[in-house]
Amino acid sequence: DAGVTQSPTHLIKTRGQQVTLRCSPISGHKSVSWYQQVLGQGPQFIFQYYEKEERGRGNFPDRFSARQFPNYSSELNVNALLLGDSALYLCASSPGFFNTEAFFGQGTRLTVV
């Protein structure tokens, strides 16, 4: 079975631009969460979506938004990119709402220049 897949794997953007990151969860998993991992730190929670609804949001500005589609795939959007948005963005899927045993994708490395 395929694991969590994310695209693209690497991305370079300029300050002020907008970016969209994509995630396909493990088949049968209905919950998708997004995390930001800055170099040298553990992942930080951004969003959780379950059954196409936002169920939680971390301490991130409104420039960050996300959505989940009927097939449970998800997109993370970041507007007005700042240099500090440079990070590894991880998507995690889990079978149910409570997000236990979350399985992570390989991440999208975003560099803002």
Next chain:
Amino acid sequence: GQQLNQSPQSMFIQEGEDVSMNCTSSSIFNTWLWYKQEPGEGPVLLIALYKAGELTSNGRLTAQFGITRKDSFLNISASIPSDVGIYFCAGQLNSGGSNYKLTFGKGTLLTVNP
């Protein structure tokens, strides 16, 4: 954002040695998870713990959920070179509302010298 206190920050050991790392929190969790991350990859789930006092093994890995629900430890026995990576603990409260997120530690970088 909140991060758990994970120690040590890094370890450099000889192949065959045992390793121990731990994670503490100021607040309680209902679930503790341990992940391993290698360069260029996402975290891979190693062990999940669901009950205070629970001791769970996965091959050479053993983890325990602290009685106070505020801590957990991970042991690796007889380390091998492929154990190299960053080990993260993560806690989850599971009490509804907005508490289903995973809160991570800063990680323990493990280097194994062959």
